[in-house]
Amino acid sequence: MVKEDRNVTSQLIADTLGIPKTVVLRILREDLKKRKLCSRFVPQALTLEQMDKQVATCQDLLNMINGDKKFLDKVITGNESWFFAYDSETKRQSSEWVGEDSSRPKKLRFQKSKVKKMLIMFFDSQGTLHKEFVQEGCTVNAEYYKGVLDHLISCIQRVHSALYRTRGFFLLHDNAPAHSAAKIRQFLTQKQVATLNHPPYSPDLSPPNYFLFPKVKLQLKGARFDTIEEIQKAVTDQLNKIHAEDFSNAMKKLETHANLCITSNGSYFE
Numbered sequence: 001m002v003k004e005d006r007n008v009t010s011q012l013i014a015d016t017l018g019i020p021k022t023v024v025l026r027i028l029r030e031d032l033k034k035r036k037l038c039s040r041f042v043p044q045a046l047t048l049e050q051m052d053k054q055v056a057t058c059q060d061l062l063n064m065i066n067g068d069k070k071f072l073d074k075v076i077t078g079n080e081s082w083f084f085a086y087d088s089e090t091k092r093q094s095s096e097w098v099g100e101d102s103s104r105p106k107k108l109r110f111q112k113s114k115v116k117k118m119l120i121m122f123f124d125s126q127g128t129l130h131k132e133f134v135q136e137g138c139t140v141n142a143e144y145y146k147g148v149l150d151h152l153i154s155c156i157q158r159v160h161s162a163l164y165r166t167r168g169f170f171l172l173h174d175n176a177p178a179h180s181a182a183k184i185r186q187f188l189t190q191k192q193v194a195t196l197n198h199p200p201y202s203p204d205l206s207p208p209n210y211f212l213f214p215k216v217k218l219q220l221k222g223a224r225f226d227t228i229e230e231i232q233k234a235v236t237d238q239l240n241k242i243h244a245e246d247f248s249n250a251m252k253k254l255e256t257h258a259n260l261c262i263t264s265n266g267s268y269f270e
Contacts, residue, residue: 001013001016002028002032002034010024010025010028042201042268043201043203046201046266046267046268050199050200050201050266051265051266051267053199053266054199054202054205054261054266055261055262055265055266057197057198057199057202057205058205058257058258058259058261058262058266059258059262060197061196061205061254061255061258062255062258062259062262065254065255065258071170072125072251072252072254072255073124073125073126073251074124074163074168074169074170075124075125075169075170075172075196075251075254076122076123076124076129076152076156076169076170076171076172077122077123077124077171077172077173077206077207077208077251078120078121078122078123078129078130078152078172078173078208079120079121079173079174079206079208079209079213080118080120080121080134080140081118081119081121081208081213081217082116082117082118083116083117083118083119083216083217083220083231083235084116084231085114085115085116085224085225085226085230085231086115086223086224086225087217087220087221087222115225115227115231116231117133117134117228117232117235118133118134118140119131119132119133119134119235120132120133120134120140120148121208121212121239122152122155123207123208123247124160124169124247124251125247125248125251125252126244126247127242127244127247128239128247129152129155129156129159130148130151130152130155131239132148132151133232136228140178141177141178141181142177142181142183142184143183144178145178145179145181145184146183146184146187149184149187149188149191149193150187153191153193156169167192167194169193170194170195170196171188171193171194171195171196172195172196172198172206172207173195173198174198174200174202174206174209175198175199175200204257204260204261204269205254205257205258205261207250207251207253207254210250210253210257211246211250211253212242212250215238215242215246216235216238216239216242219238220234220235220238257269
């Protein structure tokens with residue numbers, strides 16, 4: 001029955017075969033060594049060419065890491081993401097202990113609020129370098145992003161003066177249109193900023209996407225904010241709670257993720 005339908009429930013198996021659900025679960029878990037997992041949302045089904053590109057990018061990254069033990073300390077990464085006035089809790093967050101005869105708790109399905117604010121954030125292995133909330137009525141296009149990068153470079157000059165003088169740092173951002181525009185490439189070339197290759201649809205190779213934004217958003221799920229200012233304060237408060245060690249570990253995971261990506265032949269991995 002499981003081979004025919006991987007979504008089949010243990011209750012349906014029990015009812016169909018006329019055996020207790022506890023026996024079904026024991027057979028599934030202990031005898032057949034099965035476990036039930038929820039699907040993972042991914043940006044896009046990768047083509048063979050895209051998977052090959054992921055592998056090549058990861059191999060290049062590992063070569064740089066192996067050639068310089070402090071390489072990951074020189075990587076500066078960033079991205080942007082929306083934060084909402086209300087984002088419902090996950091099912092796990094809203095679970096609760098109930099009595100034996102209690103029915104399953106009910107949870108209304110809410111859509112994310114229309115009141116929202118976009119955060120652009122850059123950090124390295126030591127912590128936050130630059131963050132800014134996108135101004136009202138503005139779109140993060142190439143011109144706007146150029147201004148953000150200008151602020152970032154000023155921060156690098158102030159915080160990491162030695163790396164700035166030697167241009168010994170590397171910028172890692174994804175391939176969003178605003179990030180990969182010709183104007184941005186020209187700007188970074190003029191500023192002598194080296195960038196790391198980032199293949200498209202690769203959140204597993206982006207520290208903001210696998211570490212920073214999920215960590216902050218998880219803490220805000222279920223909270224309600226009435227104004228943009230309250231969203232900004234709540235997000236800022238959560239960012240301030242992140243320890244330097246967490247940033248360091250997140251950057252170290254780049255090496256782990258690169259190895260996992262190669263092992264999975266460029267496909268998404270757990």
